[in-house]
Structure formats: structure tokens, C-alpha cells
Amino acid sequence: MSIFETERLHVRRLTLDDATFILALLNDPAFLKYIGDRGVRTPGDAQAYLLNGPLASYAKHGFGLLLVTLKPDDIPIGICGLLKRDVLADVDVGFAFLPEYVGQGYAFEAATATLAYGREVLGLKRIVAVTSPNNTNSIRLLEKLGLRYEKMVQLSPGAPEIKLLGLNF
Numbered sequence: 001m002s003i004f005e006t007e008r009l010h011v012r013r014l015t016l017d018d019a020t021f022i023l024a025l026l027n028d029p030a031f032l033k034y035i036g037d038r039g040v041r042t043p044g045d046a047q048a049y050l051l052n053g054p055l056a057s058y059a060k061h062g063f064g065l066l067l068v069t070l071k072p073d074d075i076p077i078g079i080c081g082l083l084k085r086d087v088l089a090d091v092d093v094g095f096a097f098l099p100e101y102v103g104q105g106y107a108f109e110a111a112t113a114t115l116a117y118g119r120e121v122l123g124l125k126r127i128v129a130v131t132s133p134n135n136t137n138s139i140r141l142l143e144k145l146g147l148r149y150e151k152m153v154q155l156s157p158g159a160p161e162i163k164l165l166g167l168n169f
């Protein structure tokens with residue numbers, strides 16, 4: 001069941017049945033480099049990640065990272081969604097796509113609809129994003145979405161400083 005759809009994409013909640021896709025996505029070199037190593041190496045690890053991450057977020061906040069699939073055959077290509085982290089005051093947008101689906105505007109399409117969902121359905125007044133300073137693809141996408149650099153932040157003590165961008169609606 002779609003949460004929303006765009007011209008080319010369906011966006012729906014992740015389930016434990018998406019473990020194989022999540023296993024591939026979380027071990028993609030770009031994911032490991034720019035987001036981090038979540039230590040997910042087996043389908044069982046991926047199910048635990050889903051349970052403790054996106055599924056826990058749906059239960060706690062009513063939103064979270066969602067699965068993006070390509071019409072018309074519903075091929076999973078990435079994740080995109082809203083997160084509420086304890087360490088950040090505002091809800092942030094996150095996304096990651098398999099490398100074969102990067103550079104075709106899918107991330108922009110999914111993220112544009114995600115921001116609209118946050119503003120119109122969830123009633124958010126502001127959305128932020130955090131990204132490593134060297135993740136130029138992500139920064140370019142966030143700026144195209146209208147977010148602007150605000151400050152450097154650390155998500156945990158001793159963690160590297162990363163960029164926080166924000167958009168006020």
C-alpha cells in the first residue's frame with residue numbers, strides 16, 4: 001500500500017519482507033562511505049535493522065524511512081523518508097538509492113514528495129538534513145530541494161562533524 005506516489009515511483013512502508021533489498025542497499029559502497037556501516041551482513045541482520053530502525057520509527061512517530069519502488073513493476077530502488085533523531089530538534093529527511101538508479105532524478109522525485117508529505121500531511125514547519133561535507137551528490141540534491149546550509153553538527157560525542165541543512169516552510 002503506497003503512502004504516496006509520484007509520476008515514476010511508489011513510496012510505501014518497509015516490511016520484514018524487504019530484508020534482501022535492505023541487505024544490498026546497506027552494503028553498497030556509497031552507502032558505506034557516506035552514511036556508514038550498519039553492520040548488516042545477513043538477511044537476519046537486515047530484519048533486525050528493519051525492526052529496530054524504520055519499523056520502530058513508524059510505531060513511535062508515525063513516519064520513518066520508506067521504500068521507493070519503480071513503476072510499473074514495483075522494483076525496489078531505494079529508501080527515502082523522514083526521521084526523528086533524539087539528538088536533533090527537527091525532523092530530518094534521508095535517502096539512499098542503489099547505484100544503478102542514481103543520476104536519473106529518482107531521488108529528487110521521491111524527496112520532493114517526501115517534503116510535501118511532511119509539510120502537508122504531518123504539518124511540519126521545518127525539515128532539516130544531515131550529510132557528510134564530502135557527499136556532493138547529497139548536498140546538491142538537498143540544495144535542489146531548497147534546503148540551505150546552517151551549521152556543522154555532531155550526532156554523537158567524538159563523531160565527525162557533519163553539515164546540517166534546513167528548510168523552513
Ligand SMILES: CC(C)(COP(=O)(O)OP(=O)(O)OC[C@H]1O[C@@H](n2cnc3c(N)ncnc32)[C@H](O)[C@@H]1OP(=O)(O)O)[C@@H](O)C(=O)NCCC(=O)NCCS
Nearest residue numbers: 030034095096097102103104105106107108131137138141
Ligand atoms: C545522494 C543520492 C540519493 C543522490 O541521488 P541522485 O540520483 O544523484 O539524485 P537526483 O535524483 O537529484 O538525480 C540527479 C541527477 O539525475 C539526472 N537526471 C537524469 N534524468 C533526470 C530526470 N528525469 N529528472 C531529474 N534529474 C534527472 C540529473 O541530471 C541529475 O544530475 P546532476 O545533478 O549532476 O545534474 C545518491 O547519490 C545516493 O543514494 N547516495 C548514497 C547514499 C547517500 O549518500 N545518501 C545521502 C545521505 S545524507
